[in-house]
Structure formats: C-alpha cells, structure tokens
Amino acid sequence: MMIKRMGSRIMFAVGIAALLFFSLFPFMQMLSTSLKSSDQLFTIPPVWIPKDITLSNFAAALRHQQFADYFLNSLFVSVVTCVLVIIVSVLAAYSFTRLEFPGRKFFLNVILVSQMFCISAIVIPLYKIVSSLGLLNSYPGLILAYMAFTVPVAVWLLRSFMLNIPIDMEESAMMEGASKLQAFIKVIVPILRPGIGATAAYVFLITWQEFLFSLVFMTDPSKRTLPIGIMDFKGQYETNWGTMMAASILISIPVFILFLVIQRQLISGLTEGATKG
C-alpha cells in the first residue's frame, strides 16, 4: 500500500514536471535570446543560460522608431472594438435572457453559429467591400471586421453571465416602481460588472493579437498593428532575433497581466456557456 502510494506520487510529480517543461520550453529560448548580446546570439551549439546578461535588446526594441506607433495603433483599435462590442452585446444578451419574442431561439442560434464561421472564407469579400468603401488602411474598416467575429463570442459569454442573475431581483425592483430599463441599469449592470470586465478583456486579447485581417487591411506601414509590426525585426537578409524576442516579451507582458486578472471570471463564463447551450 505504502509503495503503491509512493509510486503514484512519483508518477504524479513526473507528470507535472513534463507538463511544465513542455509549456515553458519555448519561453526559455525566448528569454535566453532576448538577454544575449549580439556576439553571443550565434554560438553553436546555443548556450541556454547566457554568460553576460544584457538588456541592450530591450533598449533597442524600445528605441525602434515605429514600435510606439504600432503600440498605440493596436491599443486604439482594441479599445474601440471592446467598447463597441460590449455595448452591442450587452443589449443582445439582455434581450435573449430577459425578453420573450417570436424568433428568439432562431436569432440566438444565428449568433451562436456565427462563431463557427470560417474566417478565411470572408476575408476576401470583406476586403473587397472595405476597399470599395475606401476604408482600406483606415481604423473603422479594421474595427468593423473585428466586431464581426468578436460579437458572437461576447454575446455567448454575457448571456451565460446573465443567466446566473436571478430574475426575481429585477422583479422586486420593478414592484417598487422601477421601470424595466431602470431595473436593468440599477440591478443587473452592477452585478454583471465582473462579467462585462471578463468579456471585454477577452475581446481585447483577441483583437490585440489578430493577424490575418490586420495583414490584409493595413498595407500602409504607419497604420500597422503590433502583431504585423513585429515582423519588422525580421529584416530582409537577416533576422535580428535578440531585439525581436525582447520586443515580443514587451508586447506579451500586458496581455499576461490582463489575463491573470480576469481568469476566474472568464473560465466560469466560457464553461457555463458551453453547458447551458
């Protein structure tokens, strides 16, 4: 019995170690490369832990001319998308969970099915539509495209958060003379705030790293977002891996922090959306 227990403990520890190693292995390369000076970068075989640690790659990434522009472009597009998506989706989620009207099920299914859309199937027509409207290289064009594929997810998440708020709470507010709208603003919105936060953060994470649409719609270098901008470091003849990895780390840190903050909320929203289909 004792031996069996010890055996299972060791197996468990090995499992956790393997899992951690698999998850972190590429990060080791990322970190190590970003901390190496340029003459250490290309030693063969590669050194895992650099002898002299230097922050010069980080400084170079921050000094890179367009880096700040890309950052601001990405921030602008993501924040505007988030705000618009949340407004549109909160309304829809309220309607789907609190009101009864003909075709409710049908429209709900339409929205849920939109999540399964093949993104590459609409990139061409959207590109043509956006370009005929003269919106190529403009933020509204990109933001519209981002809304198309984040609204379904946002409605899904917000709906599952709202299903958890008992209807009695609004009803008792309405008994006391509040209108439906007042009850919604005074009762639901405050309880829903963490859910809205998680949804907004999720939308932010998706748009912050979106690649295909940004690549296709934003051909003007000054309008690029970060995910495309980072390819700058992949020069024409030689990739500057040290600076590129340093820039990558800088871009990823805000995302990691944001994710840690909303983790718990997001998971409960996603799994409940999955079970209460």
Next chain:
Amino acid sequence: MKTRSTLLGYLLIGPSVLLLLVLLFIPLMYSLQISLQDTDLSHGAPRWIGLSGYVDMFKNGELLKIGKHSIVWTACVAFFQVAIGLGAALLLNRKFPLRWLVRVLVLLPWVLPGVIAALTWRLVYDSQFGFLNSLIAKLGFGQHATDWLGTPGLAMFSVILAAIWKGFPFAMLMLLAALQSVPHDQYEASKIDGADGLRQFFHITLPSISGVLKTVIMLVSIWTFNYFEMIYVLTGGGPIRSTHIAPTYIYELSFGHFNFGEASRVSVVSFIFIFLISLILIRQMHKNERN
C-alpha cells in the same frame, strides 16, 4: 418569468444581428458570387463562368492536396490539444503545493499572442541556434542539425507540434472547470464499491464532463482549421508546398496572385466543409443531451 415584448426584443438584438448580417452573411454571399467568375489576371477582365471553375478546381490536384493537409493538420492538432488538455486538467485537479503557480505557467502558451508564438517556435526549430536540436544533443542522442521546418516530410509534424503547444491550455482550462463541478460524493460512493481509478474515470468523470468536452472539441477543431499565422510565419506553406492548408492557400491565391475567383472557390468549399462538420457535431451533442 420572461417579459413578452416583441418590439423591445428586436430593438435590442437589432445591432448584433445587423452587424453579423452585414459583416458575415452578406460577405459569404458575395464570396459565392466571386467564386462563379474567372478572375485570373492572365485571362483578362473577370467574366462569368458559372460552375465550371469548380469543376476545373476539383480536376486540378492542388485542392485535394490542400484538403488532405488541412484534414491532417486539424485532426492531429485538435486531437492532441484535447488529449493533452485533458491529461493536464486531471493532473491539476489534484491538490498539491504551488498548484496555482503551475496553473498560471501552463496557461502561458495560450495567452501568448499568436504571431509571437510562431516566431518563437521558428527560433526553437532553427537547425543551428534552436534549442530543440540542442535539447536532443543534451539528452544524449548526439549532435543533430535537423532542419525541422525545411525538410518536406518533417515540416508538417513541426507546425502541428507548435500548434498543439499554443492551444492545449484552452482545452485544459475548460476541462478543469468542468472537472471541478463533478460532485465529490460520487467518487466516495464508487470507492466503497471498490472501483479503481481507471473505472472511476470512465464511469464518473468522463460522462460528467462530456458536455464541455464536446464543445471544446468543436471549438478547437474550427479554430485549428482557420489557424493562419502559425503556418504563415513558420513555413509559409513550404517546403515544396507540403504544409499549405486552406487559409494559407486562400491568402496566397488572393493576395499573392490576386486571383480572387479561385480563392473564393477554395473559401466556399472550406466553408461548406466546416459547416457540415459542425452540424454533425452539434447534432451529436443534442442527441446525447436527450438521452
């Protein structure tokens, strides 16, 4: 009690439905229209050719090749993401010191922006400076200079491995949440009946998480099918077109060759494919719910 209010109901869902109609469904119809035209620039101005473009496309072997790659890619990535995700979720469902830290660290690949993940893997796979060859050497298998992304037979394996790494934490996250909602007394009861770990897994754990599991499988499959930047950055579809999947092929046709007609035909075919697969999966899900 839900309030019956037709006008308000439509008013509130209006913006979302309108948005999806204009940005998803109308473009899809437009795609269908472009797909019936010959837009090859070398043939002059675009002209209407009806379904013959589709016939030619199916006769030409390229689509079948791309389709095969897409299926191998989607099936392998989705299967291993869910399998590893489930294994990881089972491990992390046990209590142990510093569990929260392990959980956060394991989630990092999923949170990492997609392009950055792809760029990092490109470096990991580098035949000279990459850590993968160096790891193999350190494990005692001798010096290797394997060109993971440049060898036709190996490149598909390499991009699949990188994609599994990127996405498995999502499956883990969802399944872990599902595992935590499995009632504990069921395990206690089965222990008294003398069921061992494996029996418990198949009789209690798996049935209770099957709903979430199916949703995860569906989402992960669709996302993988559409996953563009991993292959675009790692191999660009090469070497000798051995890793081209539908999205990279569509991109190459439309924005490399400006042949929007052919690209739309590929889009329409992949849309129908995805749609049928999701339909089957959704029906499966509903069937099991009724039982």
